[in-house]
Amino acid sequence: MLDIKYLRQNLDLVRKKLRQRGQAIDLDRFLALDKQRRDILLSVETLRNERNDASKEIGKLKKEKKDASSLISKMSDVSEKIKQLDDNLKTVEDDLNNFLLLVPNIQHESVPAGNGENENVVIRLGGEKPVFKFEPKEHWDIGESLNILDFGRGAKIAGARFTLYRGLAAALERALINFMLDLHVGEHGYTEVLTPFMVNRESMTGTGQLPKFAEDLFKIEGMDYFLIPTAEVPVTNIFRDEILDESQLPVYFVAYSPCFRSEAGSYGKDTRGLIRQHQFNKVEMVKFTRPEDSYDELEKLTANAEEVLSRLGIHYRTVCLCAGDLGFSSAKTYDVEAWMPGQNVYREISSCSNFEDFQARRAAIRFRREENGKIEFVHTLNGSGLAVGRTVVAILENYQQADGSVIIPEALRPYMRGADKISM
RNA sequence: GGAAAGGUGGCUGAGCGGCUUAAAGCGCACGCUUGGAGAGCGUGUGACCUGUGAAAGGGUCCCAGGGUUCAAAUCCCUGCCUUUCCGCCA
Incomplete structure (x- = not known):
């Protein structure tokens, strides 16, 4: 607001x-x-x-x-x-x-003009594209031939856009979650939180999902609860209606959560594979800062997301979203896009935003200045660190071998009982 | 799910429908005192809206929403939440 x-x-x-x-x-x-x-x-x-x-x-x-x-x-x-x-x-x-x-946020002056995705500005590249001596396959083919991703049974159990993981894919998903949480807690200074995965209407309004984007959410029938589309919602609302001490700031939280999205309006888009699911896992970083610190914190937050890909050895690029591509609540957003050789594209794997005081005003999250006792809104930020399902996609496509097996990145092996490879 | 008790400021906790502009205590801030600290004494201590150059001033807020009344923290209704006991349960 x-x-x-x-x-x-x-x-x-x-x-x-x-x-x-x-x-x-x-x-x-x-x-x-x-x-x-x-x-x-x-x-x-x-x-x-x-x-x-x-x-x-x-x-x-x-x-x-x-x-x-x-x-x-x-x-x-x-x-x-x-x-x-x-x-x-x-x-x-x-x-x-x-x-x-219903009025969106105002973009920061550093945000480039532009109407859509195509006018986003690439600001950084990280890592290197892998070189293949064969035609790299898409992750859904890799996952099915290794019998670790079962799209048919996911659809039987729940429906389209649900997937059953099996064996080392399930282990890989879980390993990634733990690896990311340990990295952000151990090296980037975040505090881990585990939140409710359903929230009430006030929380959804606080972060900006409601009232405008109700059709994107799953709602519990007969009760005023919504499944969270991202941990941003419960985590940002931790401090709703509170006044913090300036000395507490900045606060860094990191949370694992499943995310539930109706994907209304994306019929026919990314129908194959793990890219666009009704339910997916994500590790989310959230920050509460003083207004004068929030843009520095956005750079650090984005670097924290990029670090995950660096440790996993996956090539990526970071783009600054143009004005026309910004989300409703955001004043400035960087997307980190991982290289997916099977599909031959970069795919968004993290989105890091500074909301300035837009969410804080909706959710009444404030702090008291030490020098004069005045009360001000905090700035809120968040970013994926990372979207776990899409990271699985990136690993399968980037680490596939000519014989159809997939090497497990070294950073993950301690989290997978030492497994170094997924093969038939 | 059954029964009961509650929701008042940063915290504890008073509050017969009009003298509440929410008592008192704790905490906190500032001052006096002190070599320094403590104790003691004194003063102050919310948010929001409106207004203004800044103020003054005015208004709202005692969980939320309705109602009764000239007048509601106080009486009535509904909802939400918390606690305790019982039942069920991972």
Whole structure:
């Protein structure tokens, strides 16, 4: 959510920024609602003030056994008026709030212009592409011929976009989770948390999934619970409605969680393999920082994600998303894309974002400045560290051998009972 | 699932419908005192909205939402959450 005062005072700038993101938002409606709200507020508060004074007077008169009936009947009218104005105010405030909840964040000045994916800017390459003396296969072929990924039975058990892992694939998934958590906790200074995988509506609203993106979520029938689409939601909401001490900041959390996404609107996209599933595992990093630190922290967060790929020996590139490709809540996002030789493409394997105070304002996450005691919103950031299923894809495709086997990267072997290879 | 008790500020904890602008204590901050610390004494101690150059001022907030009343932390209803006991359960 944007700061209402900032919006009021920088209407043209906001309009311009939103246009760059490809967002058509009617800011005149905001102006009208905002004015209405303040007008009503002024009159209702004047009446309240009058009533408060009169109430004291009535109390005094009663105690002195004097007649208060004329004042009481007068206040009866005033109360009636207050009630009406309150109703109006509530309507206007609801409208205003609903409007603000649907306005996306404003991008940082360093974000490049552009309309979509194709205009993202590559800022870094890491590692090297493997060289194959044969035609590398796609991971779904590798996984099926090794009998470690069973797409047919996944579909039987649950449906399309669900997969059954078997044997060393299951072990590999679990090894990756532990490897990533150990790396971020042991070397990058994060604290591990394990959260609920279902959350309530407030949490979803706090991080920006609701109200706008309800169709992307799985909802529990008959209860107001949602399956999390990412651990970002429960982890960021850890501090919802809290005021932190400045000395606590920055806070770094890392969490493993399964993620559930309806993938509404992606019919026919990535239908084969592990790339786009209704359920997948992810290790997520989340940071709470002071405003002046958040862009440095974004660089470090992105480097933490890249480090996972470096340790696994997988080539990647890092792109800065252009204005038109940014997510709803983000002010700036780097995507880390792993090289997938079987498909001959780079695929997003981590997305690292600075939300500035957008989520903090929605979720009321604040901190107290030491020097003056003032309360401010924190900045929140998060990034995948990494998407586990897609990392399995990258390993299968990058480490495949001519004989159909797959070498296990050394960093993972201690997590896989010493196994160094997956073969028939 | 059955029964009961509760939800008040950073914490503990008062609060017969009007003198609550939420008592008191603890904590915290500042000052006095001290060689220094402690004790003692004094002062202060929330958030949000509105307003302004900044203020003053005004308003809201005692879990949430409704209701009764001239007036609600206080009375009524609904929901949520917590705790205890019983049942069931990985």
